[in-house]
Amino acid sequence: MRSxxxxxxxAWPLVLAMACARASxxxxxxxxxxxxxxxxxxxxxxxxxATAHHLRIAFWPATGPGAPxxxxxxxxxxxxTLAPIPAGEPLILAxxxxxxxxxxxAPRSFELGQRWTWRIPADAAFAAPAxxx
Numbered sequence: 001m002r003s004x005x006x007x008x009x010x011a012w013p014l015v016l017a018m019a020c021a022r023a024s025x026x027x028x029x030x031x032x033x034x035x036x037x038x039x040x041x042x043x044x045x046x047x048x049x050a051t052a053h054h055l056r057i058a059f060w061p062a063t064g065p066g067a068p069x070x071x072x073x074x075x076x077x078x079x080x081t082l083a084p085i086p087a088g089e090p091l092i093l094a095x096x097x098x099x100x101x102x103x104x105x106a107p108r109s110f111e112l113g114q115r116w117t118w119r120i121p122a123d124a125a126f127a128a129p130a131x132x133x
Contacts, residue, residue, distance in 0.1 A: 042087055051124055062089075
């Protein structure tokens with residue numbers, strides 16, 4: 001029969017290893033901090049549409065592959081705030097009309113938390129999309 005001291009001495013390394021592993025393992029993130037971090041990585045766009053077109057507003061990355069992501073719609077002669085878009089990376093914004101013509105802005109980056117208004121005048125020149133390669 002083994003002594004209790006022997007069993008305790010043998011279990012000690014296991015207890016120590018478990019304590020160290022628990023102390024170094026990251027715990028669950030604070031949901032409030034995580035939500036704030038994600039909000040901070042976004043920008044807010046408002047569109048003032050003075051045209052007679054019902055528009056879908058989309059963006060895609062200026063570099064690398066990426067399909068257009070529609071972030072909202074704005075009716076004729078109205079203003080709308082869109083879903084947040086990524087900040088800190090170059091994006092291409094486009095207003096897509098119901099007849100498939102589009103108004104495309106040059107690539108631009110938005111600051112973290114930035115609010116920006118895109119004013120589309122009544123006489124904005126919409127064009128057919130460039131043919132895909």
